[in-house]
Amino acid sequence: MADPQKHSVQRSLRDYARAEKLIPGATQLISRRPARMAYGVSPIYADHAKGSHFWDVDGNEYVDWISGILAIILGYADEVVDNAVKEQIGKGVTFSINNELELELAEELIRTIPSAEMVRYAKGGGDACTIAVRIARGATGRDKVLFCGYHGWHDWYIAANLLKDATLDEHLFPGIDPTGVPKALAGTIFPFRYGDLDMLEQRLEENKGEVACIIMEPLRSELPPEGFLEGVRQLADRYGVVLIFDEVSCGFRIALGGAQEYLGVTPDLSVFAKALSNGYSMGAVVGKRDVMEPASRMFISSTYWSDTIGIVAALTTIRELRRRGAVEHFFKAGRTIKQGLDEAIRDAGIPAHAFGLDCSPRFQFDIADPALHQKVSTLYVQEMCKRGIFSATYFTLNMAHTEEDISGTLAASKEVFGLIQNALERGHVDDLLEAELRTDTFRRMVR
Numbered sequence: 001m002a003d004p005q006k007h008s009v010q011r012s013l014r015d016y017a018r019a020e021k022l023i024p025g026a027t028q029l030i031s032r033r034p035a036r037m038a039y040g041v042s043p044i045y046a047d048h049a050k051g052s053h054f055w056d057v058d059g060n061e062y063v064d065w066i067s068g069i070l071a072i073i074l075g076y077a078d079e080v081v082d083n084a085v086k087e088q089i090g091k092g093v094t095f096s097i098n099n100e101l102e103l104e105l106a107e108e109l110i111r112t113i114p115s116a117e118m119v120r121y122a123k124g125g126g127d128a129c130t131i132a133v134r135i136a137r138g139a140t141g142r143d144k145v146l147f148c149g150y151h152g153w154h155d156w157y158i159a160a161n162l163l164k165d166a167t168l169d170e171h172l173f174p175g176i177d178p179t180g181v182p183k184a185l186a187g188t189i190f191p192f193r194y195g196d197l198d199m200l201e202q203r204l205e206e207n208k209g210e211v212a213c214i215i216m217e218p219l220r221s222e223l224p225p226e227g228f229l230e231g232v233r234q235l236a237d238r239y240g241v242v243l244i245f246d247e248v249s250c251g252f253r254i255a256l257g258g259a260q261e262y263l264g265v266t267p268d269l270s271v272f273a274k275a276l277s278n279g280y281s282m283g284a285v286v287g288k289r290d291v292m293e294p295a296s297r298m299f300i301s302s303t304y305w306s307d308t309i310g311i312v313a314a315l316t317t318i319r320e321l322r323r324r325g326a327v328e329h330f331f332k333a334g335r336t337i338k339q340g341l342d343e344a345i346r347d348a349g350i351p352a353h354a355f356g357l358d359c360s361p362r363f364q365f366d367i368a369d370p371a372l373h374q375k376v377s378t379l380y381v382q383e384m385c386k387r388g389i390f391s392a393t394y395f396t397l398n399m400a401h402t403e404e405d406i407s408g409t410l411a412a413s414k415e416v417f418g419l420i421q422n423a424l425e426r427g428h429v430d431d432l433l434e435a436e437l438r439t440d441t442f443r444r445m446v447r
């Protein structure tokens, strides 16, 4: 375990001050804003990474439980994927004509994912969701979209907040301002609550004959309520609406064929990105032939969607996940983490509990006062970082996490839970805070 007394992120903080002058918003991805961790103590700039660890620009080493915001599934700098990529670089990356790898990956995705009969590519999750929605609109000749979850930054999605302030609050992050999104898109997209079939039916009824698709995350960290996804499937069929599963976050760790394989509910279209290619830029829309085929008559086209680096990385990642028995590993490792967290929580006597599917372990502090909750969760992230562990209250697994990473993380959690419980009992939580309070909201658009 790293020495908490020696921890310093001075260079990261200097870099961040530079970024605030150079880059509006300072980061390219909201989830990389240091306000979401423990600003002042948590690392902001990485220098390099290998396996399950990364090193920041100040030379601190961390076990990484954020796994590249879900993108790293085999481990950083995985030799098999990287060698396949390097070999491809030697042959050329982007050509004037097409490359057979596009077909090879399509065949692999069709073999792996239940809903896949045809395939299109993209470079990321939001990009791929946008393609899926375009296909659904084109195939049905309708415009409206019903959604449940987070689906990226594009106009069609953020337009949900043109209607009233709180629309995206449950689905994205609170406080999203749709500045820059055409007001003409107001009334083209509506949310429904996860688990609420009545609300979905009401939305379909209110917009009868106008809804092109339902796009949703089939699950996040817990199983859906019994019969919910089956009910969504039935409603989509009854109203003649395309059902799209956005598996950008849930795909691959739960089952190689995604949540749809695990839960046995098959959508019409599905979107995959992030873990698909172990950190290389890639996204895919897959779906049933009758919905995908009309895309051949729609304008969906971009130079880098067929860049062979993302494609060869995805092909190799899927094959390696299968070869290494990844899903079994994720469930086993996640179970150990959940059990260990519960034990550490009990030992420390802290109000908290572990939860989530075994492949997606997490915990929460059971503290009703939101201000105290925020302080305690900041303190946890702060103290874990000082001990060389980069984690929030959830643990995103990759294949490079070792038993030692897990036992070290649980030992550090036990120590930190004890320290926090002691501070709670003595009422001196504030005295221990070195970092700015972490926030999950977009309200504070910088940091």
Ligand SMILES: Cc1ncc(COP(=O)(O)O)c(C=O)c1O
Pocket: 124, 125, 126, 127, 129, 149, 150, 151, 152, 153, 217, 246, 247, 248, 249, 250, 273, 274
């Ligand atoms: C479910 C889901 N859809 C879409 C996206 C957007 O993906 P990207 O950031 O690659 O555009 C994300 C990203 O977190 C996601 O979790």
